[in-house]
Amino acid sequence: MRRMLVAGNWKMHGLAADIAAIAEIAHAAGDNPQSDVALCLPATLIERAARAVPGFAIGGQDVHPAPKGAHTGCVSSAMLLDAGASLTIVGHSERREAQGETDANVRAKAEAALAARLGVILCIGESDAVRESGQAITTVTAQLDASLPGSVTADRFAIAYEPIWAIGTGKVPSVADIEEMHAALRLRLMAAFGDEGDRIRILYGGSVKASNAAEIFAVADVDGALVGGASLAAADFIPIIQATR
Ligand SMILES: O=C[C@H](O)COP(=O)(O)O
Numbered sequence: 629m630r631r632m633l634v635a636g637n638w639k640m641h642g643l644a645a646d647i648a649a650i651a652e653i654a655h656a657a658g659d660n661p662q663s664d665v666a667l668c669l670p671a672t673l674i675e676r677a678a679r680a681v682p683g684f685a686i687g688g689q690d691v692h693p694a695p696k697g698a699h700t701g702c703v704s705s706a707m708l709l710d711a712g713a714s715l716t717i718v719g720h721s722e723r724r725e726a727q728g729e730t731d732a733n734v735r736a737k738a739e740a741a742l743a744a745r746l747g748v749i750l751c752i753g754e755s756d757a758v759r760e761s762g763q764a765i766t767t768v769t770a771q772l773d774a775s776l777p778g779s780v781t782a783d784r785f786a787i788a789y790e791p792i793w794a795i796g797t798g799k800v801p802s803v804a805d806i807e808e809m810h811a812a813l814r815l816r817l818m819a820a821f822g823d824e825g826d827r828i829r830i831l832y833g834g835s836v837k838a839s840n841a842a843e844i845f846a847v848a849d850v851d852g853a854l855v856g857g858a859s860l861a862a863a864d865f866i867p868i869i870q871a872t873r
Pocket residue numbers: 637720790794795796797833834835836854855856857858
């Protein structure tokens with residue numbers, strides 16, 4: 629049995645005044661021991677949040693593959709750990725698109741983070757054009773194969789399938805489409821890692837809300853969610869956590 633993981637991705641949102649919302653979410657996570665909960669915050673908030681809610685999983689949203697060096701504006705695994713993070717997202721489509729991150733970059737980031745003992749949520753997903761062309765499964769499984777680290781353990785590694793056209797749009801794939809994609813990803817994970825691949829959590833992301841979370845969580849091989857907009861307010865995010873019951 630895989631435990632559900634509900635992770636919020638605050639993207640470029642969040643100031644010191646939002647610590648109260650983070651504390652409320654962390655408290656709700658304690659009331660919902662059936663699932664794991666994490667918040668991936670902007671780098672500027674990680675240390676403040678980690679101090680405010682000790683024991684609650686705070687993550688970064690990206691990490692540089694190098695341990696240190698001349699990489700202006702970047703954050704290393706050691707820096708995330710030092711600030712109090714226990715995990716990080718890698719390969720979010722907004723970074724793949726805006727920062728030109730390739731599968732090889734994403735793989736290097738994931739390997740560096742895992743080597744530093746951070747947890748990793750590795751994101752993959754197809755564009756609208758790819759979905760319309762009927763190539764979604766082929767494209768996303770190839771993206772997974774090329775982004776996967778060489779070795780992983782399921783307690784510190786998860787995949788987030790996020791169709792790009794569903795992010796922040798209110799559009800969500802059909803249950804059948806989510807199920808088909810997650811089943812294909814499961815097969816690839818098991819091909820890569822054997823039985824450990826069956827223990828890796830595959831999250832769905834893209835316009836998850838309180839109103840659709842339970843239906844999505846009921847889909848085979850959906851082991852939680854990566855939530856953007858609806859993770860910013862405790863009143864929106866807590867019902868999504870509760871939907872894992
Ligand atoms: O990382 C989160 C995803 O990009 C989903 O964002 P969204 O829930 O606002 O659609």
